[in-house]
Amino acid sequence: MKKATIYDVAREAGVSLATVSRVINGSSVVREKTKEKVMKVIDELNFKPNQIARGLATNKTTTIAVIFPQSLFAHVKDMIGGIGDAGRTLDYNITIYTTDDIGNGPMDDVMEKVIRTRADGVILFNNDKITQQIELVKKHSIPAVVIGMQVSDDSLGSVYVDAQKITYDIVNNYLEKGKNDIIFVSPQQNLIRTVDLIEGMKKAYQDHQLPFDEATQVIDTSTHYEESYTQFVEHFRNHKHDLVFASYDKEGVAVVNAAIDNNISVPDDMEVMAMMDTSYSLICRPSLSTIHLPIYDMGALAVRLLTKILNQEELETKEVCVGYTNIYRKSTIQ
Amino acid sequence: MKKATIYDVAREAGVSLATVSRVINGSSVVREKTKEKVMKVIDELNFKPNQIARGLATNKTTTIAVIFPQSLFAHVKDMIGGIGDAGRTLDYNITIYTTDDIGNGPMDDVMEKVIRTRADGVILFNNDKITQQIELVKKHSIPAVVIGMQVSDDSLGSVYVDAQKITYDIVNNYLEKGKNDIIFVSPQQNLIRTVDLIEGMKKAYQDHQLPFDEATQVIDTSTHYEESYTQFVEHFRNHKHDLVFASYDKEGVAVVNAAIDNNISVPDDMEVMAMMDTSYSLICRPSLSTIHLPIYDMGALAVRLLTKILNQEELETKEVCVGYTNIYRKSTIQ
């Protein structure tokens, strides 16, 4: 049995196409009596408007494309809940596109697909290729919002956190206590811009007239627990710091475990602080002090912001900065 | 500047619509010379075929809807990588829909959206409402594959793991060693059917002519670490078992940590085994023995299977059973 179309409804209800269209789009001009009649037929025929046809007619798809590299997956997946829920509430379809790790001209290919599908807008995430991605959406003038970094551009929105402030405050706090052996560990790919995080540290050192040596105080690591753990076991064989700040809980746990295995007591001999407040930080023993970011909300906010841009709604700002909370648990002395 | 349409290309290239259409769809009948000419214009005008228009004409959207309850998010998110990558390789769009936790008539609403968007097919996950969901897709005759449970139905595909065998083998092994105080812990919502997991245990007990008491040997828990941890700290105050089998690593870690806090040594006093082989099992101390399931692959396989069904390709079976590996680490005596 074929799906009922608007024609079928019109015929059965004895009205024109236009009237049915008005009814399903909630136009106010249609008489109550007619409306009821049409609704009844819609129900009887189990008619569901074809969004594809509508899309063709209106040149809108009510679809938002979410683009992210697989390597950022750990961060993105936690946001998908918020993105999905907001999409549902606001009646937008969310379609996801992964880049890299597979295929060849990754970003171009993906953008090509997004353009073909005529998504109304896209959501991007801070990553090492973000500049190139932003170029692309601008070139094709696709409305977009990027999560994880502030971007000041008329055509783009952004949802971000004040990364510099996060590290500045923490580092400043330790320096004030005379604890100035602080290192920063992070994988290359990160939702929160590592340059900003590092910048915040630098500033704090500067304000205390202390030297900050990026070569030794910033350590790159892997996103795979086993690799980072192994790396840190080695590192802590002959290093010990006042504070290790990790940009993601998982790496924070690797630090803690590696330290413990080198008989460095956390937090007594060395303090550890991480970011994101995921389950990892709870599971860790001692439990990890961490920065809580409103991950779910950031996803939902990005969708909300994007739809506002799409609907040309008034908005005070296209750059929305979200708050965060320092959560002190057992890996720091508080 | 408006986007170029197939008309623009036809006009510029001095050919008809049909020819352009043939070129972009890779039809073999078009002369090489003409093809080149058309391609050139396509490039110049930066023409991107409108998939919406194509969808209307062909009655196909090349999109797959992935539907899952938020409560199953922890499992699903790990699969999204595989689903996304497979979608990209096979040139299908993946759109995600979350159910429950928000809104009212959850599943009906979602299905309504899926129908409106005319997704070619859907991917479902085992969860406590799966029967109802299967009913719905069948009622609307939407091609579907479900992940996490075997379903024998002509119109549906499934990608699953032999859950009964997993628990049977493990439990059987312990019973043979005379260790028969075994409990099973799991949250309500699970990707792998808990009834099957429990059934496997029962069978093993049966084969050993030993009683299995579901009331005491099966423990429900929360998906939130803090809650399950608290619950287990209480439980282990006056319980100790030969083996605790948890259906997900996170709950396994909660068991381990709660046991340790009650001075129960793992694995000497009590062994713990979990499922999924996520980072949690690595982070746990002692590291968790766990069942490795090919999560990424299951996602990719589901997409592959669904597209085969959509394209009416020949397939030996619609019920694909994937393998698994027992990974023994430090939470069990091996």
Added chain:
DNA sequence: TTGAAAGCGCTAACAA
């Protein structure tokens, strides 16, 4: 308040 009709951008017979 309703209807007629054109058009959205493409595909797919069918004819040439």
Added chain:
DNA sequence: TTGTTAGCGCTTTCAA
């Protein structure tokens, strides 16, 4: 090998 033409199912003027 190419072109003509009729849809696909909806929205949206414009007129009534």
